[in-house]
Amino acid sequence: MAQALDGVRVLDFTQLLQGPYATQMLGDLGADVIKVERTGKGDIHRSMTFLNRWAPEGESPCFLAWNRNKRSLALDLKTSAAQEVITRLARKADVLVENFRPGVMDRLGFGYETLREINPQLIYCSATGWGADGPYVDRPGQDLLVQGMGGAMWASGRADDPPIPLGTALCDQLGAMHIVYGVLAALYHRQRGGGGQRIEVNLLSSLIAFQMQDFFVLHNLGQGFPRPASGIGHPGFGAPFGVYRTSDGYISVAMNPWSKFVSVLEAADLMQYDDPRVLFDRRDEIFEKIESIISCKPTQHWMSVMLEADLWVAPVKRLEEVADDPQVRHLNMFVEIEHPRAGRLKVTNIPIQFSSTPGRVHRPPPLVGQHTRELLADYGFTEEQIRDMFASGAVTADTDEVQT
Amino acid sequence: MAQALDGVRVLDFTQLLQGPYATQMLGDLGADVIKVERTGKGDIHRSMTFLNRWAPEGESPCFLAWNRNKRSLALDLKTSAAQEVITRLARKADVLVENFRPGVMDRLGFGYETLREINPQLIYCSATGWGADGPYVDRPGQDLLVQGMGGAMWASGRADDPPIPLGTALCDQLGAMHIVYGVLAALYHRQRGGGGQRIEVNLLSSLIAFQMQDFFVLHNLGQGFPRPASGIGHPGFGAPFGVYRTSDGYISVAMNPWSKFVSVLEAADLMQYDDPRVLFDRRDEIFEKIESIISCKPTQHWMSVMLEADLWVAPVKRLEEVADDPQVRHLNMFVEIEHPRAGRLKVTNIPIQFSSTPGRVHRPPPLVGQHTRELLADYGFTEEQIRDMFASGAVTADTDEVQT
Numbered sequence: 001m002a003q004a005l006d007g008v009r010v011l012d013f014t015q016l017l018q019g020p021y022a023t024q025m026l027g028d029l030g031a032d033v034i035k036v037e038r039t040g041k042g043d044i045h046r047s048m049t050f051l052n053r054w055a056p057e058g059e060s061p062c063f064l065a066w067n068r069n070k071r072s073l074a075l076d077l078k079t080s081a082a083q084e085v086i087t088r089l090a091r092k093a094d095v096l097v098e099n100f101r102p103g104v105m106d107r108l109g110f111g112y113e114t115l116r117e118i119n120p121q122l123i124y125c126s127a128t129g130w131g132a133d134g135p136y137v138d139r140p141g142q143d144l145l146v147q148g149m150g151g152a153m154w155a156s157g158r159a160d161d162p163p164i165p166l167g168t169a170l171c172d173q174l175g176a177m178h179i180v181y182g183v184l185a186a187l188y189h190r191q192r193g194g195g196g197q198r199i200e201v202n203l204l205s206s207l208i209a210f211q212m213q214d215f216f217v218l219h220n221l222g223q224g225f226p227r228p229a230s231g232i233g234h235p236g237f238g239a240p241f242g243v244y245r246t247s248d249g250y251i252s253v254a255m256n257p258w259s260k261f262v263s264v265l266e267a268a269d270l271m272q273y274d275d276p277r278v279l280f281d282r283r284d285e286i287f288e289k290i291e292s293i294i295s296c297k298p299t300q301h302w303m304s305v306m307l308e309a310d311l312w313v314a315p316v317k318r319l320e321e322v323a324d325d326p327q328v329r330h331l332n333m334f335v336e337i338e339h340p341r342a343g344r345l346k347v348t349n350i351p352i353q354f355s356s357t358p359g360r361v362h363r364p365p366p367l368v369g370q371h372t373r374e375l376l377a378d379y380g381f382t383e384e385q386i387r388d389m390f391a392s393g394a395v396t397a398d399t400d401e402v403q404t
Numbered sequence: 405m406a407q408a409l410d411g412v413r414v415l416d417f418t419q420l421l422q423g424p425y426a427t428q429m430l431g432d433l434g435a436d437v438i439k440v441e442r443t444g445k446g447d448i449h450r451s452m453t454f455l456n457r458w459a460p461e462g463e464s465p466c467f468l469a470w471n472r473n474k475r476s477l478a479l480d481l482k483t484s485a486a487q488e489v490i491t492r493l494a495r496k497a498d499v500l501v502e503n504f505r506p507g508v509m510d511r512l513g514f515g516y517e518t519l520r521e522i523n524p525q526l527i528y529c530s531a532t533g534w535g536a537d538g539p540y541v542d543r544p545g546q547d548l549l550v551q552g553m554g555g556a557m558w559a560s561g562r563a564d565d566p567p568i569p570l571g572t573a574l575c576d577q578l579g580a581m582h583i584v585y586g587v588l589a590a591l592y593h594r595q596r597g598g599g600g601q602r603i604e605v606n607l608l609s610s611l612i613a614f615q616m617q618d619f620f621v622l623h624n625l626g627q628g629f630p631r632p633a634s635g636i637g638h639p640g641f642g643a644p645f646g647v648y649r650t651s652d653g654y655i656s657v658a659m660n661p662w663s664k665f666v667s668v669l670e671a672a673d674l675m676q677y678d679d680p681r682v683l684f685d686r687r688d689e690i691f692e693k694i695e696s697i698i699s700c701k702p703t704q705h706w707m708s709v710m711l712e713a714d715l716w717v718a719p720v721k722r723l724e725e726v727a728d729d730p731q732v733r734h735l736n737m738f739v740e741i742e743h744p745r746a747g748r749l750k751v752t753n754i755p756i757q758f759s760s761t762p763g764r765v766h767r768p769p770p771l772v773g774q775h776t777r778e779l780l781a782d783y784g785f786t787e788e789q790i791r792d793m794f795a796s797g798a799v800t801a802d803t804d805e806v807q808t
Contacts, residue, residue: 002598004589017617029589048659050621050640051629052684065620132757134734139711140658144637144645145718148656151726153647155571156560163647163654163720165637166570167559168615177581182756184588185408185433189761191595194406200757208726208737209755211572213421216469217454218723219738219750225455225723233548233569236454241548243557243567250567252552254544255452280456307543314549316567319622319629322555322612330538333612334623346623348616351609352586353536355602357593 003030013098015043020066021176027069039396042368067365074369081394146171150207230287238280254312369397407434408761417502419447424470425580431473443800446772471769478773485798550575554611634691642684658716773801
């Protein structure tokens, strides 16, 4: 079956998370993603992990998570051979994505102005932490740092908590989604004759735009956005919106008509709070009263009586429980792939259904330079030239165990 | 200047957050978004707010945050007039986005199979909470509920905390980004001759894909993902990655070489922990030791000595402080618009820079049916037909104060 981005060639100079997730999203829909990695060690992410543990054969789970559907070219960008290789690749590329610190691509000779000369149709996307210029241009830009700078850490948790970062790479992952948003819009424009262009995405702007509603309230209602003292689920909402302990777990309760909610709790005295102002102003006191009732019975009880009453409720699941959820299984959100070294891996599937151009997980994450030889040949380098590049160390290929 | 999505007609049946944010992202890049709202009251979000406060003239900040760059058509979808209006609009639309519960569009007569007959080039995107079918198809799907079901609430905070929702509409906003990802890819495919198609996006799959790395670790390293007892910033990381109290605020500290970090702290005894396994296994004890040092001096002190040493550090800002940050000002992330009723509003700017097709905030969020008359005329309805539709109540327009 066709894929939406079939034939789109992406020249991918990114590493770590933001860029690789973005190019993976393009690859998932059919783009031909060529990952240009450092010779030898490759993407820095390959040397990082979580829990101080590694996937089989010392592979990095962080790298493996974000690099399927790509081919790897291991190239020393500082060599003269690299100038020729990148020139050839850029000439035929539709999209280039890079997330070096600002200025690095220029210094390497692969800046936008240089490559647009070679290929005016190129869509050239630079992704940074804080932006391509400005007062923080030389500061390190990284997910946790941006979460803190963008205000997000003060939005979660309770009034007395310290700032709480989200336990996933919120900003990197949002930055990736913004790269995809910009690149696909630019590709569409180009396809209608608009030519190539340069796009700039950064983590800080991505996080701010993501919190658009929260900033809107803050800037236009003339009032701060204080975290509740209790488990109310958002600084802007009143009771009962929140997360409640049951006798054996937790449930989330969203916006619900108060009288219907109170009737399910069988707590008629809570009707004294039946006023939106009171539900907001006294939300913490009300939360405690609700929780004292909900905590007496198990999750399954509340799920059935609340769903029966058409209330908005769901159990809170641990990450470990998600894959076995019946709806998640129905959605087929996890699939297996075979990695040349790490073996069978369970990975996340494409989250969107397309009726005529479905996404596919068709290549495992590559070894460093696994496709160096194949790509150089694809782009017209002779056997001799390729041999010379390997001999000089301009390119490498970690392929011993997979090529036959 | 041209915009990337100039001329793309989006027929927008969405309300609340997920859909409107998505269509706003399309409108920000130039698409002509026609928001089809209920007659009279319009989008449900118009009657919801935060903090139990409202923008001037009772306008909803939630609605105002997600509906700029759109025109509003207030139409009673159950009338026969609506059949004719939607048929005409759908015939010329490039994209349709809807986020009713599964089955509603079919019952209204605007299901995919019906509209593709009228316009085979249409890209028809349905957005739901849990998916278009499956065991939870009849359950309410909403942001907080999905945060809990997708495991995200157990990833943030400390070991002893209850599950912590992110204090922004994480899943709705991610769902929006996935709509944009799918729609733009499908538009590109169509522009190359691939025709229209149906796309399905849901909150649960979007959140799972967003946590791809966390699920990868969980499923392939054979170990759970326990939250740290201290302020370490991610369940998978060791010290010093985390958020530390200073004498006057908080700083975030990302991945840093331990010896360099310890030397900046002037705490040579911490070198006893210089081993990745120890930094992970004893992360909470190490966190406390680091915080006992960092909490003695102000944020500004640590920022200057850590930046000087090229460490990855940033201050943690409150939402209220973000707009005044020098880099945020440099990025021009907040702009003002004039709303016909609520007056001057400060809104979030486009987070991506395009060199040749910049995004623009060019229309304030509309009043309910503000463009009903204009749109019906655009689509060829006669004055008499329009008058009849108003007379029968099939359409409405809240325009008294803005039309002259």
